[in-house]
Amino acid sequence: MTIEWRPTAEIETLKARAMLTARVRAFFAERDVLEVETPVLGQGGSTDVHLVSLSTRARTDTGQHTLWLQTSPEFHMKRLLAAGSGSIFQLARSFRDGEVGGRHNIEFTMLEWYRPGMSLEALIDETAALVMAVAPHLARPVTRYRYRALFHEQLAVDPFTTSLDTLRRLAAERGQMSSQSLTDESRETCLDLLMGLVIEPTLGRDELSVVVDYPASQAALARRHQDDDGQWVASRFELYLDGVELANGYDELTDADEQRLRFEQDNQARRRLGFQEVDVDERLLAALEHGMPEGAGVALGLDRLIQLALGKARLEDVLAFATPRC
16 A cells, blocks of 8 residues: 655645745734744633534643643633733644545644734734735735625525524525425524525635624624624624635633633533533633733634635645645
8 A cells, every 4th residue: 555645735835835924923023922832732622612622631740631632722822911921923733623625624723813902993904914914915905794784685684683494494505405404403503504605705805805793692702792783793803815714803702700601601502412512721711810901812724824825726735744644
């Protein structure tokens, strides 16, 4: 049997990747944002029901413990913020089980940064500036869209008020699935399917598209606020380029009690769905109780940005050794 040992990316591509990564570091150096490194292992993991965390049993000086490979460096970085780090960024190795495809890899590089005292609007501008600094040939105007308006315009439904049965039927139609296959799916799953199947492919065409005012149930680790219609929404944004989601930014939640409640609700949902529960990161909650400064933060898929910047067909084309060949 022939064993394929060669890298999945060409050497010239890896040289181009290094150049683009250097531009990222230069961008933050100009803004006096500190580069940090945090562990890829943590004693808590992401409870998000849409993510599958990897864990391992490790021997420590206090015995064997379950440690979680981080789905992003968020928890550790927020502990640094609470300790007084100021603005920070990281190029972090991150892990999400089962995510393999043209735009996914189980192990990937997340560019994540936090700006104490910065508004979400200002962070949107900075994120767009970062994309254009790394890949000047991708410079485009920035257009903002409200999540609710996109559903009205492209699907003629209201994501906040349309019945779950209607959303299930529409998701099945657009996904070319049987209606019975979505009988037990939640409202959030149906909205995610419709967003991914119908709306996302239209975003970031000749522009950088920014979507705001997601449903409050999709706030994750973000604050919530009332929009102009009085509807509670998540204080977050997503940025799209050429139909690809590149970045996800939050007006960061700093309330420890609210964060604990959300973690508990996530694990309750995991139990209902038959998923493995994930250990809650008690150290993050302790940091929030101590006091994390208000501000905004964003996670950007660096591999995806490099893939788009270099015009490559698949994510593996910009990775030295993608998951099947690691």
